Amino acid sequence: MAPSLSEPFSDSSVLIDFVINQGNGVKGLSEMGLKALPKQYIQPLEERMCMTNVQAQESIPIIDMSNPNDLEVEKSICEAASKWGFFQIVNHDVPVEVLENVKDATYKFFGLAAEALEWKDYLSLFYVSEEEAFALWPSVCREQVLDYMRKSEVVIKQLLKVLMKGLNVNEIDETKESLLMGSMRTNLNYYPKCPNPELTVGVGRHSDVSTLTILLQDEIGGLFVRGNDGDNWIHVPPIKGSLVINVGDALQIMSNGKYKSVEHRVVANGSNNRISVPIFVNPRPSDMIGPLPELIENGEKPIYKQVLYSDYVKHFFRKAHDGKKTVAFAEL
Numbered sequence: 001m002a003p004s005l006s007e008p009f010s011d012s013s014v015l016i017d018f019v020i021n022q023g024n025g026v027k028g029l030s031e032m033g034l035k036a037l038p039k040q041y042i043q044p045l046e047e048r049m050c051m052t053n054v055q056a057q058e059s060i061p062i063i064d065m066s067n068p069n070d071l072e073v074e075k076s077i078c079e080a081a082s083k084w085g086f087f088q089i090v091n092h093d094v095p096v097e098v099l100e101n102v103k104d105a106t107y108k109f110f111g112l113a114a115e116a117l118e119w120k121d122y123l124s125l126f127y128v129s130e131e132e133a134f135a136l137w138p139s140v141c142r143e144q145v146l147d148y149m150r151k152s153e154v155v156i157k158q159l160l161k162v163l164m165k166g167l168n169v170n171e172i173d174e175t176k177e178s179l180l181m182g183s184m185r186t187n188l189n190y191y192p193k194c195p196n197p198e199l200t201v202g203v204g205r206h207s208d209v210s211t212l213t214i215l216l217q218d219e220i221g222g223l224f225v226r227g228n229d230g231d232n233w234i235h236v237p238p239i240k241g242s243l244v245i246n247v248g249d250a251l252q253i254m255s256n257g258k259y260k261s262v263e264h265r266v267v268a269n270g271s272n273n274r275i276s277v278p279i280f281v282n283p284r285p286s287d288m289i290g291p292l293p294e295l296i297e298n299g300e301k302p303i304y305k306q307v308l309y310s311d312y313v314k315h316f317f318r319k320a321h322d323g324k325k326t327v328a329f330a331e332l
């Protein structure tokens, strides 16, 4: 039974049934035209975005990738990964058409079905093989997602090569390539319009568990990155055709802390629906991750221990989004 507008979801089991079991998602809630946010989505005050903490004059670096082997470009990538942990790339090799197609496919998918978390619905696609993707992924988006992943691989390899060079790791053999990018997951995120955006979050504060994340966002905006001073938040402005790149915990650990996996969050929006499509480039679940041996051989003191990547990810998902605390799991 659909819940009535006059008494929407005072009972949590009705809400869970509507959003999850019946598959309506947060999208279903948004489209009911609720006057107020259901209480289950109201976040504690300290987790809500306070606009006085936004640093409007700051922005993360925007890097032109037309000449990825140019020394100045290499330098700006490594500096951005050390200082910010976040940057946007423009003039990369992923065709704008591929990006547009995967955004359209995301809209199409959420026209069909949804599941829920925070004020956000998402579909998570773990890549195993093309055959499996053809068998299991929704047909409305699988071609576009596969194309987006395939075409992004070039830029992912370029970035990892440059970032490794910045650590004086000049050879990426098969084992290292697998450690850096042995598994990939693409999420289709949908943040429906929200009746009380200031009371909730699209995605709470977190850092990613990936090596690198490649994020495509639409033109709405709402992604904020923790500024260098630790208190403020910096908006990541949508730039058509760009990809947002961020360092994840696995790369922070492997680089022995040189590259930073930075907290970020997504605010809910009172006027527009928003989509984003991150590719999480990860080690394999069975890999041990820790500071790269080359760094230790060069005399660096390790600040992280070796951990099984699947244990690290399990640890991340055991707790609610809670900022940067996951990485403490690997600290020595």
Ligand SMILES: O=C(O)CCC(=O)C(=O)O
Pocket (backbone or CB within 6 Å): 187, 189, 203, 208, 215, 217, 222, 223, 264, 265, 266, 275, 276, 278
């Ligand atoms: O939607 C976004 O812009 C970011 C999403 C995100 O941080 C994530 O899925 O890990």
Ligand SMILES: [Fe+2]
Pocket (backbone or CB within 6 Å): 206, 207, 208, 264
């Ligand atoms: Fe994230």
